[in-house]
Amino acid sequence: MSDATSNQVLTTQDGKPLKAALARALRREKMRSLLLIAPLLIFVLITFVAPIFDMLFRSVENQIVSETIPRTVVALEEWDAETGEAPGEDVYNALLFDFIIAVENKRHTQLGTRLNYEQTGLSSMFRRTGRRVDDFGETYADQFIDLNEAWKEPVTWVTVMASPSWIEAQKAWASNPTGPEPAFELSPAALDVLPATSDLYGAFAQFVQVEENDSPTEEDPWTPIYKALYQDLSANPNAATAFSGEAATLVGQAAAAVPAFETVSVKELFIDADEDWGSAENWAVIKTFAPTYTSGYFLSAADAQLTPTGVEMKPDDEQIYLFLFYRTLLLSIIITISCLLLGYPIAFLLAALPLRYSNLLLILVLLPFWTSLLVRTSAWKVLLQQQGVINDVLVWTGLISDAGRLVMINNQTGTIIAMTHILLPFMILPLYSVMKTISPSYVRAAKSLGANDWTAFWRVYFPQSIPGIGAGAILVFILAIGYYITPELVGGTSGIFISNRIAFHISSSLNWGLAAALGTLLLVAVLLLFVAYDRIVGIDNVKLG
Amino acid sequence: MSALPPYASPLQRTWFYTFRILCGLIFFFLIFPIMVIVPLSFNAQDFFTFTPEMLAFDPAGYSLKHYDDFFTNPDWQQALRNSVMIAPAATILATVLGTLAAIGLSQSHVPYKSAIMAVLISPMIVPLIISAAGMYFFYSRIGLQGTYWGVVLAHAALGTPFVIITVTATLVGFDRSLVRAAANLGADPVTTFFKVQMPLIIPGVVSGALFAFITSFDEVVVVLFLGSASQQTLPWQMFTGLREQISPTILAVASLMVAISIVLLTVLELLRRRSERLRGLSPG
Known part of the structure; x- marks a missing residue:
């Protein structure tokens, strides 16, 4: 029987081999799902992933x-x-x-x-x-013009530097100017014997045509071009032989006169303009x-600098970023721990109460979660300020004197209080969803075996809630280290995070490379944490509300 | 912990009530800051604390002048208009693209599924300041910085992960044999989608859309960088207000936004119940 079936190919009703038909159906299904995903994937790649890569690129780019x-x-x-x-x-x-x-x-x-x-x-x-x-070439320009007035005229330069075909095309265009002037072309002779002049004059012609929308036949050349011509003619006294006609005469005359020219040191001109050039x-x-x-931006982000002799740390009084990273980490850890201390009892209570009560109380957790971040931040700004509600109540109860009002805002205290409040729901919700699944019979079993309340909780209940603690703590920590708005508004100078520095470099100091490097470091930290989160919770198990 | 047994010792009794009080205090911490701004927004003075008149419930201590300012001040009105123009456009874009992708991802044979999922979820994971920085650099290159569409596209990208997550969650409970049954009865895929699949997953789609909407409506970091003065939204206006000259009008706006969140929360809760009922996960 096994022989019979192995030789006989199973077919579908219309005679195709079953294997091929199934493979085709599978391929089709894959294609269909990919087609459904493709629009969003492309959208996210362009609007989100490409910007992130642009930032990574900018952190090292130095063109x-x-x-x-x-x-x-x-x-x-x-x-x-x-x-x-x-x-x-x-x-x-x-x-x-x-x-x-x-x-x-x-x-x-x-x-x-x-x-x-x-x-x-x-x-x-x-x-x-x-x-x-622009004055640095003046000495040479004056001497060329003294030699022959023609060097003053833009047309003379065109005669020497431009290719014959361009001169033709330009003339044709000038008699009937439709559209832009033909793009300037250097003559092969000039390129050959006057390399420096061609280089600079080419740049000049392009600038005149593209940026000023004008013609090189009408614009006075920059004076350093005269310096370039002097340099080329000194290096190559027989330059005139490469030219013909009027250009040959002009270049020949100039080449003969150049050795007698008065020279100036460009180096001295620069040092004269600003002695730091020396x-x-x-x-x-x-x-x-x-x-x-x-790697300069990354080194700056780590308070180091690239010097001609190698990498070294910046002087102590210029070190700010390592400290800022350290503070961001420290405050995020404090916020995570506060959230855990406040969130654990709430989640425990919610999980222990019957569903109809816990659903009601859950609304008290979800309402802050759904309320705008700015609303919550403004509430804290109002509550914590020195003339605010909390200080008023404390003064009224006599706990503090009117002169001794507490400073709770624009410092680290403000950041910690406000961010703990804002991130608390992100701790409670994962904790609650884990605690809901812990069966109460384990604790009951522990108690019936003689454990007291504390032992039953600590040895039986708590270990089962650890996955929830891990999920909530990492989530809160990830959110905390990237926070910008709340520290900016209630943190003053001592409660700001690395994000505030990134924003500062983007919008105020315009040091985009450094902003990108700081952002890249922060991104790497968050992604590492996220991998940990994925291991503990799984990306597919992210739940909302 | 749900109730105290009659045989509880005095120590247990004390701890039981201490724990309840402790939880009450934490709930108070959660809800008080949000609730306190509502009465403060009716303050007749430009103060951020309760005046003696307010504490005495003297009607003269209360007024609607901050609300009046919000509805007449051209800056706030422009901000409101911008928010109302940006958020729905971003929501529609995010919901349509996100729902399609979630349906695609829920099929049984998707190549590179986890890699695709990681890319699609990434806007939710990357800190906003980094997204904002990257988008600012990239959108300035392609000329979208400071434009309405730049902000809409950015907000849509930030909102899609929420749509994917909520729609995927509803699709987990979706019985695929219903689609096969519909096909068997002669319906084409488009009809099947709109007549069979859509009505069942609509709660997930709507709650995803609400998440996308609130993401855009509340978002301030990205719009601060990507927007120009003419894209100033409500959160942006609140942010500058809080940073520079803090005016009590912010409290009126904040109270209105709390009202919006209560509405949203209610809608979501109703949707969740409906979805559970439809999928037979809970009775009634």
Whole structure:
């Protein structure tokens, strides 16, 4: 018989093999359930998960330095911070070209702000220099123009720098301007023999076209471009051979005159604008934070800092975050314990009472649970203040004198009282649902075997309620360490949490990277706790109300 | 503990009453702060404590002026309008998407079920300040920061886990043979859903929707970061009021919100009873 059945393939009514038909049905069912889930999954991925990953990314991202001053970053690679001397002229040259582009695009202050997180004073250094940098090429510009008035004209520059095809296209466009001007193109000859000038002039042309919606044929070039031309012509005296026509004449004449030009040190110009540019320490900071990704924000979040010589702790008077993490943990533990001490008797009573009473009393727990967080916080703000109800009652009963009114708000006491009240239902509900399942016969059995009330409770009842304690305590703790609103409103300065610092860095100090790093650390802590919660309670057993 | 046996010793008797008093005090701690703001909101003075007139039940000590301020002040009215515009939109979005996903998740063969569940529940677990920070960064990138839809989408995302949990809970007791019976009798899946499945899970859907609504209606952290001045909601207005110039109008608003929570709580309780009755979990 076994032979007969194993050789005979079971089929459905329409002759398909049963196995295949079942597999198909299963696949269909899987597809259908996935199709039902997909809209929400995609929605949550975009509106929630992507933002969280964006935050994780921001906590290490540091593109601003290499994007704003790319030439300087490359030039700095050669420089060794150990020497204790400021870098050479070439770095300042690169900085000049980067700086003029950044200033025109109004990005240098952002970079200054970013670097100021690492070294105070850099922000004002960048801002002050930004106002002067356009004059740094003046010496060279004047000499080129003295040599030939034509160098003053934007058109001359276009003749030298632009590709012939662009000049054609631009002329055609100028006679009939519809749409935007054709995008500027550098001439191959200029790119070949005048690399620095091409680099900077290309940036200039793009800026004029894109940001100012104007034409390079009409805008005066930035003065550092003259400095770049001087540099290229000094390096390559035969540059004119690469050009033809009018451009060749102009470049040839300039190349011949350049060796006699009066020169200025760019380094001195920068140091003249702000003497901090001469400090090797500042350059070391720039070099340290040049990479695209940085651990700097995380180090700051742990009160450490990245120095050219390695990681070290910040001076004692600047350490705030480790203490704040410690305080957040400590206050959360105190709040969790207070919730447990207050919640356990209530849950015990609710579980012991007959259903019709316990349901009524449960409303007293659910009402605060359902009441707006801000309502409860404002209630505590009103009750706890010095002219508030509690102090009035205490004065009236004579427990304290009118002058000795208690300070219960804008400090840790305020945070602990208000948050214990707010989180208490989250402790009572899981405890209650566990205690409801504890059969009273165990306690009765213990008593009939001679245990007194306390022993019966402590040895028999309490161990069975531990899962509820675990669930409630972790839930309250998870909620507590991430709290923001209540500490902000009743915590003053001594009762605030790490969340308040995150909010401060997002909206006030605008140090988003540090906010993201602090947030990431907090998130990791919460996720670890949540894994513990999942082990104890199970994610599927989360119940509401 | 439910009742004292007649043979209880004096010590047991003392402890029994001490325990009851202790519980009474804790209940008082739970409910008193919420209840005390209601009489205080009728204070005729701009004080946050009971005036001698109020304690003497002198009608002159009471007034409706703080309520009057709430209903006439343009800031509060704008905040109310914003709340009423944002919360329902977020609720509808969260409920529709959440219910569909919960039905999908309740099928017997769902690949990667626990991973999907973890992602879908995550908005409830991640602390609000972190969600708010991430959303602020990301929504500024894509131009949703400071817009009505940015706030609605964020609130909907925060509300979906509650819908999933409540609807999944109702689906646990759902008898799948009813769906098969309907199909057997010739109903197509859509008809089956609306005629058979929906009426049975509607209590779960509605209580999920209420959770989603209250999540959005009470939410302040995310809206503080994501919203601009024109998305200022009631909780936001209360938050700034409490932080800067605390005015007794907040107590009037708070009392109104307590009234809303009592209504919500009642509706939820009725729904829970109906759901248990429908699923035959409890008699009557």
